[in-house]
Amino acid sequence: MTYRAPAADILFSMIHEAGMDPDRKDGIYSDLGDGFAEATLNEAGKFAETVLAPLNRTGDKEGAKCEAGKVTSAPGFASAYRKWTAGGWNAITGPANYGGTGLPVLLNTACIEIWSGANVAFTLCPLLTLGAIETMQSHATEALKKLYLGKLVSGEWTGTMNLTEPQAGSDLGGLKTRAERQPDGTYKLFGSKIFITYGEHEMADNIIHFVLARLPDAPKGSRGISLFLVPKILVNSDGSFGAHNDVFCASLEHKLGIHASPTCTMVYGDHGGATGFLVGEENKGLACMFTMMNSARLNIGVQGVAIAERAFQQALAYAKERRQGRALGEVGEGMSPIVRHPDVMRMLMTMKALAGAARAICFVTAESIDRSRRAADRAERDKASERASLLTPVAKAFSTDIANEVASLGIQVHGGMGYIEETGAAQHLRDARIAAIYEGTNGIQAIDLVQRKLSLSQGDTVRRELADMGEVIGALGETNAASFGEMELCLREAVDALERATSFMLDASAAHPNEALAGATPYLRLFAIARGGTLLAKGARAAHRLSNAGNNNPLLAERIVSARFFAENIAPAAHGLAREVTRGAGSVLADAAALGRQ
Ligand SMILES: Cc1cc2nc3c(=O)[nH]c(=O)nc-3n(C[C@H](O)[C@H](O)[C@H](O)COP(=O)(O)OP(=O)(O)OC[C@H]3O[C@@H](n4cnc5c(N)ncnc54)[C@H](O)[C@@H]3O)c2cc1C
Helix, strand or coil, X not given: CCCCCCHHHHHHHHHHHCCCCCCCCCCCCHHHCCCHHHHHHHHHHHHHHHHHHHHHHHHHHHCCEEECCEEECCCCHHHHHHHHHHCCHHHCCCCHXXXXXXXXXXXXXXXXXXXXXXXXXXXXXXXXXHHHHHHHHHHCCHHHHHHHHHHHHHCCEEEEEECCECCECCCHHHCCCEEEECCCCCEEEEEEEEEEECCCCCCCCEEEEEEEEECXXXXXXXXXXXXXXXXXXXXXXXXXXXXXXXXXXXEECCCCCCCCCCEEEEEECCCCCEEEEEECCCCEHHHHHHHHHHXXXXXXXXXXXXXXXXHHHHHHHHHHHCECCCCCCCCCCCCCEHHHCHXXXXXXXXXXXXXXXXXXXXXXXXXXXXHHHHCCCHHHHHHHHHHHHHHHHHHHHHHHHHHHHHHHHHHHHHHHHHHCHHHCHHHHHHHHHHHHCCCCCHHHHHHHHHHHHCCHHHHHHHHHHHHHHHHHHHHHHHHCCHHHCCHHHHHHHHHHHXXXXXXXXXXXXXXXXXXXXXXXXXXXXXXXXXXXXXXXXHHHHXXXXXXXXXXXXXXXXXXXXXXHHHHHHXXXXXXXXXXXXXXXXXXXXXXXXXXXXX
């Protein structure tokens, strides 16, 4: 089925859940006034629906191909990529002095949802380039920026992220790729990297690899890793092309999903060494790479939202057409569309509410990034930066977990047809599966949240987040609308549960670290449920206010129903999750550890 960019829903979430208001006195989004955000989303939607979406199914069927190290992208992808760069889409957030438009991360995040919804495998390529741009902006020398940054911003060249090696996945301290200093200040790299997304392709004239490697005298583990820029084609000082660098694609992986995204094994230095240029300082590469990874983590979260939205759209359309059984209370002859059966509607509402909550969390994370860069006041920038750090693992892990759940429910709504490839519902589940694994597995995100993020500013950052959730609930009580049902009560219980679990985690992280680690995944889910539910409730309040003021857009009623469904049907899991965190996982897993020793 065709994809419809949910621009109105997205805009509502940006304004009423993430707080985008171009007229606000703090001026964070003053460049988005006069309907600019709406117009951009509509244009992005047109591009997604007409250029990217038609290639999604064929990309899945045909995939990218590799022959003797030469990778050919899936049919239509190279031409779509040319249209992408010609349309200026690659440059939305890029720095203005390198040809970018310098627009806020929130608007780009919203566009990424639209493009990924249309074609997740295509959109991965510009997502990696975006991470490369951010890394260069923060850590590269002016000389490197002058040669490479403008081309990455325009999209004429694409970027990659080369971390993973067979023995170094979640733990990059184990990586072995070697870098040797050269008399002219450059480096020669030797080694191989696996699973490199868009490591090789013909859609752009050059590919700029960002590669983690180890110097001969580097300290052991993660403190001895440096970051290098390694171009596929060497670039002369006047910007012209030199020789092909000593970096080649050895093969492509055969995968469960995202078939059109080439996943490459890259070999460096088989013919004398690949020329690389240091980015940042020697042995500080992991810190530089984290710039790229944080942006990438939010964007992969958004990828989860996008797949969930698309799976929902497809399931809803099918449920309106497919007729089976007879819904209670139906008049007339014949079978009812399955959408009229309460259990099918329950599945559809679960899909919609989960996708909406994940979207709101991602957008608030993006807003915090903008605030950390654009606020006039230094203290406000620092607070926003910590908020973005706290929310990033939640945005990444929750959104990609729910993408898997929602895509699976999408198949369930289709019944047997969902299991048949031609329907297209199965592709969403296959494509979604990787998002919970790459850019740091969701288990690693949960550990990051519990071990590093809860302790930010001695716990004040998470306490501010809890206070914000409390404020939303207080405001719900004031609204007192019949259409809100038990939203206030259910969300209050969820936030209370999160408060209990957070106190436990803040103590346990120091005193009983294994218990904190064992409860990290249920804690992240609990956090996301409380945060996602309260953000949807904030949107519901705005929808209620607008309706009372005479706005009869049907989207407003949908927002209220969706927020209420989340609060009454999904948020009650919070209580059980808090119990799992505080009393469950730690002790029983200590007993279960025997299994791993047998
Ligand atoms: C399609 C695809 C595209 C990719 N693209 C890129 C790319 O462009 N660039 C790149 O560098 N890499 C890329 N990757 C690699 C990806 O980032 C890694 O697969 C991922 O980080 C996990 O590493 P691993 O596969 O070695 O799993 P492992 O690290 O072996 O993890 C296996 C399991 O153990 C758990 N685990 C590991 N360590 C811990 C711990 N300390 N505590 C608790 N649990 C733990 C994990 O959560 C996971 O469940 C890609 C992978 C795929 C499949």
